[in-house]
Every structure is written in C-alpha cells, then in structure tokens.
Amino acid sequence: MANTTGFKQSLGLLDGTMVVAGSMIGSGIFLVSADITRQVGSSGWLILVWVLTGFLTLTAAVSYGELSGMYPKAGGQYVYLREAYGPLVGFLYGWSTFGVIQTGTIAAVAVAFSIYSGYLIPGLDTVLLQVGFVKISYASLLALGTVVLLTYINTRGVREGKFIQTFFTVIKLLSLFGLIIFGLAVAARGSIWHANWQGAWDMQHFSGVSWSSVSLIGAFGFVSAAMVGSLFSSDAWNNVTFIAGEIKRPERNIGLSLLLGTLIVTIIYVSANLMYVSVLSLHDIAFAPKDRVAVAVAERIFGATGGVIIAVMIMISTFGCNNGLILSGARVYYTMAQDGLFFKKTASLNKNGVPAYALWIQCAWTCLLCLSGSYNALLTYVIFVVLIFYILTLIGIFLLRRRQPSAPRPYRAFGYPVLPVIYCVLAAVITVCLFVFQPSTTWPGALIVVSGIPIYYIAVRKRS
Template structure:
C-alpha cells in the first residue's frame, strides 16, 4: 500500500449532490470505490431479507397484548404494512431524486442541513442500527439453542455468546466480498418464504381438521385506547422496519432510477401478504393465553402442530434472522461510511479496503457497538424505544420531500408520488408518536433526550473549526493507523 499522509490522503471527499451524478458507474476509473453490484433481484432480496427477521417472531404477542383481540391485531398488521408501503413509495421518490447512499441521512441533509442529518447519524449509530441488529442476533441465538433446552429458556449468557459469534461471523463475510453477501441474502430470503409457506399450510390443515375454536369471536376484547393502539402499531411497524434499507446502498444499485422503485413495489406487498398469512396461522392454532405467554410464538406454534417435526421451526426462524442480520449489516454499514465521508464521523470509517473494495472500518466499528448493545435484554422496551426514535426521523425525511417540492420544484424526480401519500404518512406517524408518549413516556423520553444530546456533540466536534492542534494530530494519527491496519484508502484514491 502506498504511503498515505494524514493531512492529504485521509482528507474527506465531497459527496456529489443531486441526481446528475447518479449514473456514475461505481467501477469507472481506477480509483478505490464501492462497486455497482446489486441487481433488481438483489434489491428485492435485501428489502425482504432485512424486513423478515426477528420482528414477526417477537412482535405477535406484543401486538395482541396491546390490540386486545386477534381481529384488531390482524388489522394492525395489515395497516402497518400499508403504512410502510406508503413510506417506501415516498422514499422511492427521495431515493431517485437524491441518488446517494445513506438513506435518511442524505435526504434530511439535503432538505434541512447538516445538523439534523448529523442527529440522525448519531441516533442510528448508537440506537437504531445496533439495537435492531442485537434483537435479531439474540432471536437467532434463542432459536438455535431452544432444542437444547426444550423445557426452559436457554441461559442468557449462552444466548449472548451465540449472538455475538454470529454478529462477528457475518461482519467478516461483509468485509470479505459483496457477492458473498448477496448470495447469502438471496438464498436465505428464498428459505424464509418457504418457512412461511409451511407455517400457513400447517395451519390450514389444522383448521380443516375441525379446529376453528381459536378464530371464533375474533374481535372479542378489542382495545380502542389510542395509546395502546399506538404501541400495537409500533410493534407492527418494528416488524416491517428495513423497508428503507435499500436506500442506504443506492450508489451500489445498478440503474437506481428503475430498480429502486421496482424493488420496493415488488417486496412490500410480498412482505405484507406473508405477515398477514403468518399471523392468521398463529391465531388459528394458538389461544390468546398461549400467545401472550410465549417468548417465541413460532416455536410454540410448531410444538403444538408439528409434533416430532417441531424442531424444524426454530431452524427456520434462525435462517430468517440470519439473513435479516446479514442484510442489515451490509446496508447500515454504508450509512456510517457515507456519514464519515461527509466528515460527520471519524474519517477512518470512510476508508475502503484496497483489495476487496468493501468499507471494512465501518463494518468493524458497527460490529463493536452492536456487541455492547447485546448486553440489553428487555425486548419490549427496546422496540418502543427504537421505533419511536426512528419514527421521528422518518417524519423528517418525508417532511423533507414536501419541503423540497416547495423549495426545489425543478429538481429532477424520476419518481413523483401523489402529494396525498406523504401528507397522510406524516399525519398518521405524528399521531402514533404523540399517543405513544402517554403509555410509554420513559422510553420515548429517553429517545428524545438522547437525540438532543447530539446537538452539543455536533457543535463541539463538527461545527467547531479551530480545534486544538493536539486534538487534530490525535485524529490524524488514528485515521492513519486504521488505514495501515485494515489496508484501506479513502474513496477515489488512485495511488495504490
């Protein structure tokens, strides 16, 4: 590797603004840069693979708890899918109008400036991404270990250890080769769909055998309290979270103008249908009490209906969460890569491996933060905490769409959604955030407070230009050490 100076070789690279740079081929020239390797089907696999993870196996009991009845819970699941679809279509316009990796970070920055985009990056780095990855990894570990402890819950230490191992393993795969990542994602997405088909067919067999008692009086006990329904929607929306992850890797998507909206329009209806049918299967086989008392609804379902073959369901759940975690690690690492490239994180995180052309420092840093979060185990609080904070910044992104419609009407928009969609999305999400404050004020308050903490961090470490020389030297030394350790260079470097 060529010698890199701390002052020049590791300087931040400006990011292209606007769609005119969208068709720049990631493979053009001899510079070090991420390559355009994602096809339409890879994009569909990433969206479906990231969404269908731990949520569908963790959230059904929580959704039923706050919805009160199976009928209302099913309505919540379907409406959550429609709401996510509306949000995804709004993001299709944002992603083709601002075809840059980084998702919400890029859109909020374009619309409202660097402070709000930094706050999103701050929250995503320490809350949204590592918490979501930790929940998925813990769900994987619990289902892998469950057959070894058939009559009780696996030890927490064993869960945490397995979750940490699988997080590190997938990080290594992501560091090594993007094509390996997409092959894993495509394979496990297909396996997920097969798992849900088996679940639904098994429930149909159960129903046709005359067991319809669990679907009688399906609306009995419905809860209409706005605060509780808001939390029910939170649990549903948590299960759909990930629909915007393809926007994180727009720069690596082939023909983003065509493939980004197509991938969204294919994947979201598929996920909504799969989730609805899966919940119908759960509700047909299990009583309300069995769902409420279960930490892993899919496992309880398999034990009741599959008999000696019940071991297959934990295996399928593990496959689902494995693929989901793989896709989340791949997509979210690009968010932090872009943030560092813009100078909002240490420049070392924006370096690219000179041999494999992957953002190794970003992946390693995200892995370390996720390992720390793995020590937390209150899933319900984490879901409310994460979804409330994420909803606030999703509102900012969609508000940015409306703001740029007004301020920059001539900006090229290959996709232009009906104005009613972002307005409806804003209104609904605002009500959900407001009502959730009444039932879980502590979780929502912590999320808002942590977001506000990013403001002084921004002014001290980003906005303050005349930093002491010792601090600048320390940062440069750290960046140079990471460059040597990981054999990485800044994007577009040509002196290899």
C-alpha cells in the same frame, strides 16, 4: 488495505428486493403477535394492527422511491434528510442510526437468534459472568459471534454479502409460505377460526392479572403499544437506500425494490397472522410460552418436531436479517465521514470496495448493546426514534418539491400528496401515544437524538 476510488455497482433488482425483504423479516413475526393479542384482546384488532402496519410501511416505501431517484447515493435516508433540512438534521439521523436505530436492531435480532438457539441447545442461557447490568452467558457469546462473523464476511466484499442475503432470504420466504399453507390446511379441519371471530372487534387488554374492557381513549394507547412489535417486525425496509451506490440503475431499481420487498413481506405477515388465529385460540396466542407463537402453531401442525422446525427457521431468518442490516448500515457512517461528520477513517473503502472500518465500528457498538440488555427495550427505543425520522423524511418530499421543482425526478411518490400526509398523521399519533403511555422506554430514544446536537457542533468545529 488499499483504498478504491468508489463503490462497485454490482447489485441488481433481485438483490435489492432481497435486501428489503430479508432485512425486514427477522424474529418479530414469530414472536410479537402474543404481545399484540394481550394489548388488544381480539382477532379483529390483531389482524387490523398488522394490516395498518403494512399500509404504513408500503406508503412510506413508495414515497421514498421519489427521493431515491433524486439522490441515488450511498447513505440513503441520511442524504435525503441532509438535502431537505440541512446537515444538522442529517447528522442527527446518522448519529441515531449508529446509536440505536441500526445497531439496536442488529443487537435485538442477534439476541433473538441466541434465544431460539437455546431452544435447540439446553443450558445456553447459563450465566457465566455478571458485572453490574452486563450478563455474559453462552447465549450472549453466540449473539456476539454472529455479529462479528457477519461483519467479517461483509468486509470481504459486497459479492459475499449479496450471496448470503439472497440465499437466506429465499429460504425463509419459502419456509414462511410453507408454514402458512400447512397451517391453513390443518385449520380447515377445525372450528377454532369461528370461535376466534366471535366478538372480533370487542377490544380487551390484559393487565397482567385479568382482562379488562378498553375505553375509546385507552384504545389509542393500546393499539399504539401493540404496533411497536408489528412496526419493529416491518422495519429496516429503507436499508436498501443505504447501499444506493452499489445498486445498478439506482434511480429505477431502488424504488422497485422498496415496492416489491415491502409488498411481499406485508402479504406474508398478514397471512401468517390469519393462520395463527385459524390454528390457535386467542388465549393460546396471547400466552404462548415465552411468546413463541410460531412454535405453538408448529407443534399443533407437526407435533413434537414442530418446535425444532420453527427454531431452525428463526435461526435462518435472523441470521439472514442481520446480514442485510450489517451490510447496509455501514454505508451511512461512510457517507457521514465523507461529509466530515464521523471518524475520518470511516470515509475509506478497503481493497474489496467496502467500508471495512465503518463495519467494524458498527460491530463494536452493537456488541456492547447485545451485552447490555433487553430485547423489548431495544425494540421500543428503535421504533420511537425511527418513526420520528420517517415522518421528517416524508415531509421532506413536500419541502424539496417546493425548493427544487425542476430537479430530476425519475419516479414520483405514488398517491402524493394524500398518502404521505396520511402516513405522517398516523405515525405522529403513534409516536405521541408511545411517549404518553410508555415514557420510560421512549424518552431514552429521544435523548439519544438530542445528545447528537453538541457532538455535531464539535465535529463541525474540528472539520473547520
């Protein structure tokens, strides 16, 4: 394939906003409220977890606007960390993005797509072959197929990827708003809402056998564990910074896309959970079959067809979500390769102006992750590593203001320095609690980051 000289700036504000919202909304909002309820055991704490998650997401998003204005380049967060801390930290982020953050998220969303396809197609989870920890079933083959298909579509050019992203995101936004409205209308005729808000702030935790009261110290651990699901559901908002080289007027439109996209999704997520506690008892939310809370709600609203409606909604949602993740992630590896820190061929664009080689490498590793495993484990690895780099990036705003006070800043971080500090403190508390209370699922993420150090020096030596 012939190479082009650079990216084409063909994405506007609407496209950027759809990348933010579409990449954030996958399967989490339909599933994770069950686990959150088992962790905290009350409607008040359930809603507070989602509100806190929305606050953290919005705070980080409006802070990133300053960095996107300073460095409107492909690679986004990789570039911000490289400029703030040097090439090693930037590389560790890019390495972690390839190893687990982006590819792990794509794999988890693809697995969720196949799970809900199984709701429509019985027997889809039939195991065809098992070799060690790798299980190959019809469902896993379907997950792989969606990743390969979307990768191929995105190698055809950014216009094709943009159409899929906007189309599927609009459909799932309208579907979610419709579900919320119907749910609240049904709830208005019942008394479940009032029952759920009795003792709304009495935290309880389900240990697997029974409910138990929670001490003040234990509350930190259970809230942090509960937020793994909500943070994962709200993650990937930064993906629009990866495609900065293809955004029109990036110094303006990236910051606005981050604000609008995260605000829309936060409103939807909090509203959806208010609707859940209006339609279902806390027991039904916590113990929804296979954690399919949205299915239980839809069956209460629409009857037997409700499960089919939600399954179709989630398939649309996860398909569109993965398109945004696949489209964006390859741009990080492209920029790393431009710095001589990734496979050389990854630094080239094909005749359609997209990094096709980077897309296929991302696809191959994602497929291996899909075959290896567990949705929940991938989710936890991703959140722990992601939070660490979000904290470092926001601290980078302070460092760059000190080192480069006269650098052009078309947009300045809203609420600086208070909001970035609050974010860093809260996110640090969550990461520490995760490491203390869930070490078996968090240290592998840290190990992936650390493993990038020798690889960085090998890459630097080879480049020299």
